Amino acid sequence: MVRLPLTPDEVRRGERLGALLRRARGNRSMLEVALDAGVSPETLRKIESGRVATPAFPTVAGIAAVLGLSLDEIWREVNEPWEEARPAGRPDGAALVASS
Template sequence: MVRVPLSPQERLRGERFGLLLRQARGQRSMVEVAAAAGVSAETLRKIETGRAPTPAFFTVAALARALHVSLDDLAATCAEAAEGGDEQAMSA
């Protein structure tokens, strides 16, 4: 199976998602959050750094639950940044 390359908007959305996770994690360690979500620390690292810009739904849901973040809020914020190409949203 061949993967279609991601568009710039999809990459931006993935970067925004990673930033949101890092902010929500706060002072908690990556290992602690990953364990609470039932994912590997390497998976969380890849998502947070934008190297995995399109994580699986259940991975996103588990991370949101572990971080006490609404899936609706995550989706809305990531979509806004990607659709508008808003560079300022990335620094928020």
């Protein structure tokens, strides 16, 4: 099966998802979160770095559960228009996830 190239919007959503998961992971190790979620550390690394912009739903659901994120919250934040998703003065969008 041939995969079509990702659209610019898909790439941006993948980057936002990765940033959101990195922030939500906080000081927990990538290995710990990945194993708890039932995914490989390499898969989590690729998602967090944006290299896998469209991960499978069960993968996202597993990681979200381990990090205490709701899928609704992830969907809303990853799909917001780009300018609205980035708080003023924060080019990295760091305020998207409240610290626990």
